[in-house]
Amino acid sequence: MKNLLTNFLLEHKDSDPVSFHMPGHKGGRIYRENGYGRFLDNIMDCDITEIPGADNLFQAEGPLLDVMNRYKALYETHESYLLVNGSSGGLIAAILTAVPKGGKLIMARNCHKSIFNALSLGSITPVYAYPEIIEEYGILGAVSVEEIVKCLDANPDAEAVLLPSPNYYGICSDVKSIAEEVHKRGKVLIIDQAHGAHLKFFEKHGIQGFPESAETSGADMVINSTHKTLASFTQTAVINLCSDRVDRYDLEDRLQAIESSSPSYIMMSSLEINADILETCGSKLMQAWTENLSWFYEAAAKEVPGLRIMRHKMLDATKLNLDMSAYGFNGNQLEDYLMEKGIFVELVTGNIVMCMTGIGNKRCDFERLLDALKSIAQERRLAEVQPVQPVAVTRSLRMTEVPLRKERILLEEAEGSVCASSVIPYPPGIPIVCPGEVFDEEVIEYIKQRRAAQEKVIGLDELGRVVVGRKG
Ligand SMILES: Cc1ncc(COP(=O)(O)O)c(C=O)c1O
Incomplete structure (x- = not known):
């Protein structure tokens, strides 16, 4: 069969x-229902390059x-820049702007x-700040x-x-208090708000x-x-400069170095439409989104006994973290079950199982999720099966110099070897x-368990085999 990818997408x-899951627009309906259908109908013809006027x-x-000025007003920033390589590109540009080559960056280990x-890229030395572990769910x-403060003082x-x-x-995290501590010491605070x-x-x-x-x-x-939670296309993002502690021209220079020299006009136009949606119907859509969330949290707690939904004082509740282990499902089994019902999750x-909701989700999506969870509760009885235990998460590993000479060895034989290329569950x-x-x-x-569970592990x-420092 030809065109495997295209056929997969269409089917x-x-x-x-x-x-x-990402993206947040959840398909064409948000554009069509809010007056941007003409753009979707003409998408190929809008795929142009830097012609005069563009x-x-x-x-x-x-x-x-x-x-960019509309984003500046929306986010109330000093400057806002459009990104076409996702937050990934923006984060790299921000770090290379704030930290000179060979400098030090205090960063969360996760x-x-x-x-x-x-x-x-910047020969930068990390100092890791370790996040708290939420033992109950086995996550960071x-x-x-x-x-x-400990990392700053040291x-x-x-x-x-x-x-x-x-x-x-x-x-x-408590960004406000962290910002105060960082600024007291004359340093720059970069927040990866990719998910927020x-x-x-x-x-x-x-x-x-x-x-x-x-x-x-x-x-x-x-x-x-x-692109993750709002209405622009996949790979689009925005970097906001919110103070004058960073030189905007330095940042602009790093952005042009990191990003494609052929930014997609379709993507950039979707960023404009996203801004327009936020300006013209943001209030209505944000209200509907949060009402749907409240409805779901309440109905799920009432109608699915045994379901644990994560609550936390610092939780952005647009992420639904669901745990059905009381019915004997671990995360992978719950994901498979939901997939059989046509529901696709993020993580x-x-x-x-983390369900990433977005501006484009409608009440019917939440209803289908609730129905699927209810049917588990009807099909399987509580406490018939032993709940599965949460999986261990990141903790500190011994650190040493990054190796210059490298080799590939089997993961099973890597104990005691120094990692030379990151190993990344994805x-x-x-x-x-x-x-x-x-x-x-x-x-x-x-890592062996992740592979055995058929999860992707980059590296x-x-x-x-993994890449480690060559011995001898
Ligand atoms: C915490 C975090 N930061 C940054 C990124 C990169 O974002 P993007 O996919 O927009 O490049 C991701 C991607 O999932 C992420 O999870």
């Missing part, structure tokens, strides 16, 4: 799936500058792989203010601090009960994947072993 679409992303003076890539939580020569907030599961591009708009429309956005909390640079960790895309860390028995076992080749 998937025809199967009437429910998306609780402006230039890296020297914006016309329509692209207008889009950062996304793009940040580790920036380290090697916030990075505490105390942990950041590393006065660090240039900047970077952490994800929200993290993949929606847990936010929407938070500012809950605030703007007076919706309570969500963590404050990093823009409002005092971060200097904030990187938002508008599985241990017993947790999703969530957080390296489990980073360059310079030493493989130990427990981490090797953890392991087809023979099951």
